[in-house]
Amino acid sequence: MSFILRIIIVLFLTLLLQIYLYKKFKNSVKSLFVNSDQKFKKFLLFSIFYLNLYLVILLCYWIYIQITGQSFRLIIENKIWDFLILYPFWIYIIWVLQLSFLLLPLDLIKMLFFIFLPKEKQKILRVNYIISLILISFFMIYVPSRVIYDFKSVDVRSVEYKKQNLPDVLNEFKIILIGDIQADWYNNNARLSNFINKVNSTKPDLILIAGDLITGTPDYIPMSAYHLSRLKSTYGVFSCVGDHDNWAYRKDNERSRKEIAETLKKYEIAFLDNEIRKLNIGSAEVGISFVTESYSKRIDGNVLDSLNGSIKTADLKIVLTHQPTDKIIRSSIKNEMDMMLAGHTHGGQITFLFPFINITPTLLETKYVKGDFYFNDLLLIVTRGLGMSLAPIRYNSSPEIVIVTVKKK
DSSP: OOHHHHHHHHHHHHHHHHHHHHHHHHHHHHHHTOSOOHHHHHHHHHHHHHHTHHHHHHHHHHHHHHHHOOOOOOOOOOHHHIIIIIHHHHHHHHHHHHHHHHHHHHHHHHHHHHHHOGGGHHHHHHHHHHHHHHHHHHHHHHHHHHHHHHHHOOEEEEEEEEETTOOGGGTTEEEEEEOOOOBSSSSOHHHHHHHHHHHHHTOOSEEEEOSOOBSSSGGGHHHHHHHHHTOOOTTOEEEOOOSGGGOSSTTOHHHHHHHHHHHHHTTTOEEOSSEEEEEEETTEEEEEEEEOOSSSOOOOHHHHHHHHHTTTTSSEEEEEESSOOHHHHHHHHHTTOSEEEEOSSTTTSBOEEETTEEEOGGGGTOSOOSEEEEETTEEEEEOOOSOOOSSSOOBSOOOEEEEEEEEEO
16 A cells, blocks of 8 residues: 555544544534534634644645645744644644544444433433533543643653572662654753753663664754763663664665764764674673664664674673564574663554553554563563654653663572
8 A cells, every 4th residue: 555545544534533523522512502503613613624734734735746846845843833733733633533532432332222222312312422522521631731741751660670690790780771862853952951861860870772863854963962972871871773863864874874873972872783782890791782673774683693692691681672573572582682672662652542451553563562571581671762753742651761770580
């Protein structure tokens, strides 16, 4: 299926859901409070048009390209644009999707009640309208509030990894895992500074970054490097390559990686592309395999095994990668790694609430969305990271710093 066709399908489904919610909201209010109010209907239609202005502008941009054959980068970095057009659109779309996941099953239940209790149809309908209006009103407040909370907050999560025959010098060794820094217009100086300060407050022995130091364009490489240079760690700061690290120059992935590596090198931060490092911690050795697994560059299985195999004798063996794929998990198990650390998922950057399960588009790509996963003696940790992709917001996925404390078993 072509990219354009996918976009058309998504837009069509989004339009259908907006029509569904418009009718649901209008009928609920009309049934419970007013008999007929044209002003209310006009207000709803105007609100929907305004909240879709961002989408209208993108469609006009696409039509312009198709007609003229000329393209330009549609990047608007302006706070007025953000707060009047961009953020309202994304908050509205999340509100539409979140409510659809809840109201569509509710309407299905309503239809079942109609079948089994036909005489109670009016009562069932009224209850349905009341519940619908409560959910609509609640998420009008919850969605923007949660978006603001996830933008401003940073969670610090602690994980213990216990290992037999661990040298005493590595007992209580503290590793900080962060990822998806993604310096850009939205991940600005204030947000990055707050995040770095929180990392430093944990007083780490070692800091590992699971890639994605920028979002795109080379303009933000210096900003990302500057903030990362403020990280304080006893045994250094190291990063693997992420997806977005290839896209500073969209048509030259190698140049993108090289420029990031050279900029970070000035601050003594290692940006490693399918390489290993062996750190001497007293009389012990920590081996780290930096695996490049991204959309732009996939690692060959033999190279992967060679990297992991070369640190097999270390006292603590760590695989750091961007994408948490099954291929790397299998190699890590095969080569008896202790930990595999990853990012990429943003913890399911936009996660919808639903009974007994959280729904996120990230599940279409991987089941390792966030948290800790054990494969016998191997511990996989996927951090929620800091940055954002596609949508410049998070919803039910706060940024995260992971403290991994190594202990003797």
